[in-house]
Amino acid sequence: MRMRLVEPGRAGSAPAGLIGALALIVAVEGWLGRSPAVPEARSRLVASWRTAMERASGPEAGAEILAFGDSLVKLGILPRVLEARLGWSAYNLAVLGGGPPTSHALLRRVLDAGHRPRAIVVSFSPLLLGMDPRTNLDWWCRQFDAPERLELAWRSRDARFAAPLLVEGALPSRGYADAFRDLVGLSAFTTPRGGERMEPDELRTLLRNWQLNRGAQVAPRRFVPIAGALPRPFDGPGWSWQPHPAHSVHVERFLGLAQERGIPVYWVLTPADALWLERNKRAGTVSSYRRFVEGQVARFANLTVLDGQRTGWDRALFRDPIHLNRDGAVRLSLAVADSIVRIRNRDRTDPPGGRWIALDERASPAMASRGYQNLLEDLDQSRLAVIRAENDPITMEGPRS
Numbered sequence: 001m002r003m004r005l006v007e008p009g010r011a012g013s014a015p016a017g018l019i020g021a022l023a024l025i026v027a028v029e030g031w032l033g034r035s036p037a038v039p040e041a042r043s044r045l046v047a048s049w050r051t052a053m054e055r056a057s058g059p060e061a062g063a064e065i066l067a068f069g070d071s072l073v074k075l076g077i078l079p080r081v082l083e084a085r086l087g088w089s090a091y092n093l094a095v096l097g098g099g100p101p102t103s104h105a106l107l108r109r110v111l112d113a114g115h116r117p118r119a120i121v122v123s124f125s126p127l128l129l130g131m132d133p134r135t136n137l138d139w140w141c142r143q144f145d146a147p148e149r150l151e152l153a154w155r156s157r158d159a160r161f162a163a164p165l166l167v168e169g170a171l172p173s174r175g176y177a178d179a180f181r182d183l184v185g186l187s188a189f190t191t192p193r194g195g196e197r198m199e200p201d202e203l204r205t206l207l208r209n210w211q212l213n214r215g216a217q218v219a220p221r222r223f224v225p226i227a228g229a230l231p232r233p234f235d236g237p238g239w240s241w242q243p244h245p246a247h248s249v250h251v252e253r254f255l256g257l258a259q260e261r262g263i264p265v266y267w268v269l270t271p272a273d274a275l276w277l278e279r280n281k282r283a284g285t286v287s288s289y290r291r292f293v294e295g296q297v298a299r300f301a302n303l304t305v306l307d308g309q310r311t312g313w314d315r316a317l318f319r320d321p322i323h324l325n326r327d328g329a330v331r332l333s334l335a336v337a338d339s340i341v342r343i344r345n346r347d348r349t350d351p352p353g354g355r356w357i358a359l360d361e362r363a364s365p366a367m368a369s370r371g372y373q374n375l376l377e378d379l380d381q382s383r384l385a386v387i388r389a390e391n392d393p394i395t396m397e398g399p400r401s
Contacts, residue, residue, distance in 0.1 A: 047206060052093050060091045063090050066110065068121070069103060070096070070124065071096045071323060072094075073122065073268070076324045077329070080372075103124070104250045107120075107257055111261060117263060119264050119265075119340060129247045131244065204386050209382040213376060222319075223318060223325075252296070265304070266339070268305075268308060269307045269308055271318075272309065276322060286309070305356045326373070336359070
């Protein structure tokens, strides 16, 4: 019997090159999946997210008050001030640019580690609630495990987001992209999808600031205008603000998880610059957002809203139109602490309407500055400390009370 040789490229021939390439990819991905994680790209967002994930499984998560949310909380709620006012330990697990899925994952890590805080402070900004979750695709792929990615993909109800989330998340090599750019010298010409690339001293400044302020980021006093500060009203007929399904469902899961464990949640509507608020009121963003929050209050008995949007605070308390500086953050933290004390001491049979509370404004900026400023270190002070250290290991003694 004569053997028939199959010529390369003819029908029925085995694509040896393709098979070899696929086998190599599978082998490399499997090896990378078992390898230690490489350092993350140097960006504010990624550094913030990774640090919060680490702290959520560490001893810091055992604090009696934990703060979750995005940059409005990270810059606005100061654990050292809460501790001084309440006598309870506190830690801020809020994440720069972190949407509700991140907060839900962090809270689940805290509870899985065996911790149960006495109270949770949180805020979900309308900007991030309405944002396309694909904006943070790299984050979901790198930091969420397979079940979390599958759940997020399912809950998003968006195939354009779900498909790349599942595919990219399954490839360990995606986490090595930034290290490869550094290795071959391309890092100077590219920017990681997690945000702008930082110099090492800037990263050390942020890490120092977060550690000294127990997870919070303390902004200097100087006001920095932001053109068209988001969330801006969108022009066009029929436009109205609404949360993305992937975000709204994780708000509900976050609140539900806390309710299952009997943990009170305080949703802070953070103050904002008067011009920003007025512009968004005209666009309907503020009223739509407040209706969304009202729906959560009606659904979750453990939720109380602390409303700071009607305080009318002066611009001197803001770092930019939506973020507080150190003076504003002290004042907000004091108001939140005092509200928590009053709520815990009042009759628990109050009707649902009693769970939407205007923040107390009796604590003046002058009083806050005199009594609590020495507990803090803002970013300018952290930067000077890092420069003086001349790349020595960071000293974490922190401000003295």
